[in-house]
Amino acid sequence: MNKGYGIDQQTLKAMAGNLKDSVVELTQCGEHLSRQAMLVSLSLQLSGLKRQLSTSTGRAKLLQTAGRTPFGVPRSVHLTSSVTKKRFAGRPVMVLNAQPGPQPVVLALYGGAYVLAPTKVHWQFYDRLAQTSGAQVWVPDYPHLPGATVDQALAYLHRLYAALYDQTPVSQITLLGDSAGGGLAASLTEELVTQGLPVPGHLVLLSPWLDLHLTNPALPAYARRDVLLDQAGLQALGAKFAGGRSAVNYRVAPLRGPLNGMRDVQLFVGTKELMCLDTIEFANRLASEDVPAQLVIGRGLYHAYPLYATPEGQAALLAMAKTIKGEVKHD
Known part of the structure; x- marks a missing residue:
């Protein structure tokens, strides 16, 4: 990520604490972390992203460089x-594992x-998912910061989703997203629900960011344990x-949407x-x-853990x- 940051004493102290916690779980818990997952956790902390997010200067650099990477x-x-490289509404889309004949389709939002x-x-991860599921995986470069807001992102994704279900039964479409x-x-699916339009057969969410303002008062305790996010x-x-x-609009907080x-x-x-x-609260609302x-x-485990090639x-x-x-049908 940001290679300009060194490892200061505070970071080293936090790393030592996280390593201690992982070792305790590895030796004392019935369902412990694999060694591979422990190494991923440490590598995420070393990435420097949490530190970069925590300062206005770091965030400004992220915004300045956004979109420069092809x-x-x-x-x-x-x-x-x-x-396969495609374009939709003027923006690039990468399609993995397109095969002749019917296939499940995954619209993956990174x-x-x-x-x-x-x-x-x-x-x-998208490659492993395509190979394991046999699906086509569509990965669009959806509109994002600094030049777009959630309204532009959802308008684009709504059009792309509509183009997909014109060609594929919605029962064969999975909408998948990690984090942001x-x-x-989640917001796109709630928009489809609100408008009475066909919703995807499956919605798969990995550590979803369900409230842009992160308003739950209990979050700071979890933020301290998160090695990646600030x-x-x-x-x-x-x-x-x-x-x-508005902070209660489903586009901003799908946690509280329809x-x-x-x-x-x-x-x-x-x-x-x-x-x-927030993910647990969302699951409770679904129930x-x-x-x-x-x-x-x-x-x-850490943020978006299914993305990584660990046993977990x-x-x-596979699930x-x-x-x-x-x-499988979920209850």
Whole structure:
């Protein structure tokens, strides 16, 4: 991420605390972290993103560099799936694993605080997901900061989704998103519900950012344990992306939006991350509306843990693939 930051004493102290917690879980808990997951957690802390998000100067640099990275699979990343470059409404879309004949379709919305491009980890995850599920995976460069707000992003994604369901039965479409992309996926589905339009057969959310303003008063305790995200920094970026919309509007806070009419929802979240409480609250609201849903909580795990090629991430991937293929029905 930001290579200009060194590792100061505060960061080292926090890393030591996180390592101690991980070792305790590894040795004392019935369902402990794998060694691979422990290493991912430490690498996320070393990325420097949390520190960069925590300062106005760091956020300004993120906004200045947003969009400069060409959208697409980096040359250094080698995928098993075929990759087709398309354009939709003037913006690039990458399609992984397009095959002749009928296929499930996944519309994948990447996270990155609405400023970062999809990472190497994202592309590798989309590749594994395509290979495991047999689906086409569509990854659009949706409008984001600094030049767009949630209104422009949802308008674009609504058009793209409509183009997909013109060609594919909605029962075969999965809308998937991680973090910021998960919030957009939830908002888009709620918009379809509100307008009485066909909703995707499946909605899969990985550590979704369900409230741009992060207003739950209990979040600071989770923010301290999150090795990647800074609450105040995300609140600042979230306010920009909200574009002046009310904090209770479903586009800004799908956590509190209309749910009755959704078809099938699968959620994944870790316990050591900022998005944990809101994801659990969202799952409880789905249950109260009798929406078929499954909540998978990764004990001791970090933000968007299913993206990573760890034993815990692989288990989540297999569960997602079954959802995408329609092999399971959630209660």
